[in-house]
Amino acid sequence: MQLTIKNLSKTYSNGVKALNDISLTIPQGMFGLLGPNGAGKSTLMRTIATLQDPDSGSIHLDQLDVLKDKQAVRERLGYLPQDFGLYPRINAQVMLDHIAQMKGVGNKAERKDLVDNLLHKVNLFSHRKKGLGTYSGGMRQRFGIAQALVGNPSLIIVDEPTAGLDPSERNRFYNLLSEIGENTVVILSTHIVEDVNTLCSNMAIICQGEVLMQGKPAEGIAAVQGKIYKKSIDKTELDKYRNEYQVISTKLLEGKLSLRIESETDPGAGFIAVPGDLEDVYFSYISKKVDPITI
Ligand code: ADP
Numbered sequence: 585m586q587l588t589i590k591n592l593s594k595t596y597s598n599g600v601k602a603l604n605d606i607s608l609t610i611p612q613g614m615f616g617l618l619g620p621n622g623a624g625k626s627t628l629m630r631t632i633a634t635l636q637d638p639d640s641g642s643i644h645l646d647q648l649d650v651l652k653d654k655q656a657v658r659e660r661l662g663y664l665p666q667d668f669g670l671y672p673r674i675n676a677q678v679m680l681d682h683i684a685q686m687k688g689v690g691n692k693a694e695r696k697d698l699v700d701n702l703l704h705k706v707n708l709f710s711h712r713k714k715g716l717g718t719y720s721g722g723m724r725q726r727f728g729i730a731q732a733l734v735g736n737p738s739l740i741i742v743d744e745p746t747a748g749l750d751p752s753e754r755n756r757f758y759n760l761l762s763e764i765g766e767n768t769v770v771i772l773s774t775h776i777v778e779d780v781n782t783l784c785s786n787m788a789i790i791c792q793g794e795v796l797m798q799g800k801p802a803e804g805i806a807a808v809q810g811k812i813y814k815k816s817i818d819k820t821e822l823d824k825y826r827n828e829y830q831v832i833s834t835k836l837l838e839g840k841l842s843l844r845i846e847s848e849t850d851p852g853a854g855f856i857a858v859p860g861d862l863e864d865v866y867f868s869y870i871s872k873k874v875d876p877i878t879i
Pocket of ligand 1: 595596600601602619620621622623624625626627628765
């Protein structure tokens with residue numbers, strides 16, 4: 585199973601070029617699509633999910649032409665959109681049964697087994713009779729995964745799934761996602777580097793509708809080793825450092841500004857060499873496109 589995206593472009597009617605000649609090869613397993621807000625992630629996810637058409641380009645799931653055979657794709661697809669509406673008064677059990685029915689699981693007993701299994705899997709069995717409107721953010725996202733898993737999809741798309749979750753909810757969600765079968769293509773779209781670091785064996789970084797990097801997180805990390813330096817400075821000195829160095833990120837730490845820069849050679853001037861991590865990889869690429877201080 586492999587998803588192959590070639591030369592995908594989309595310009596919205598207001599002139600925004602959301603996808604600019606995107607080509608990606610997405611193998612089986614968990615694939616992280618990382619990019620800042622406005623990068624084009626949702627546009628790409630909705631296009632793969634057959635909900636909108638690009639202006640040009642192609643998408644294939646193995647031999648299947650995603651842009652032409654939409655119905656065949658929908659039968660194989662599990663999709664957790666960024667904002668999905670929940671009927672507040674319907675309970676999880678009834679809703680999942682309804683979705684299973686729509687996805688063609690005909691037999692009532694079969695559906696009951698399927699729904700019970702999914703509810704156990706996402707740890708919502710004991711809450712199955714409660715209205716969806718009473719669920720916390722983490723419970724909503726777990727319900728979202730359960731509905732995406734109905735019908736054993738071979739392609740699963742989750743768009744910004746951990747935004748707004750507290751750390752323990754995020755952990756539960758990570759555990760759940762990591763259990764999804766090996767024989768599935770799972771695309772996780774996120775602006776949170778930790779999501780990709782924790783879960784994904786392959787990744788891409790996109791920004792302003794373009795692919796800046798694709799590969800394995802470890803390859804990205806290896807490529808920045810020996811190039812990342814940090815220094816704690818006073819906030820007022822930031823502009824001076826931005827003029828002199830390639831600043832990739834800043835963090836406020838105990839009232840001082842912790843600066844990370846990328847440099848081929850030792851910059852001296854009190855900078856300390858540090859091991860590069862995936863956040864450095866991300867900011868290294870992004871900072872060459874947009875101002876790293878404003879994202
Ligand atoms: P992301 O999911 O990475 O935040 P989006 O795909 O939502 O990015 O958006 C990419 C760009 O396209 C943004 O500049 C956004 O404002 C714009 N955009 C998204 N949807 C529409 C739309 N329906 N009409 C016009 N512009 C849009």
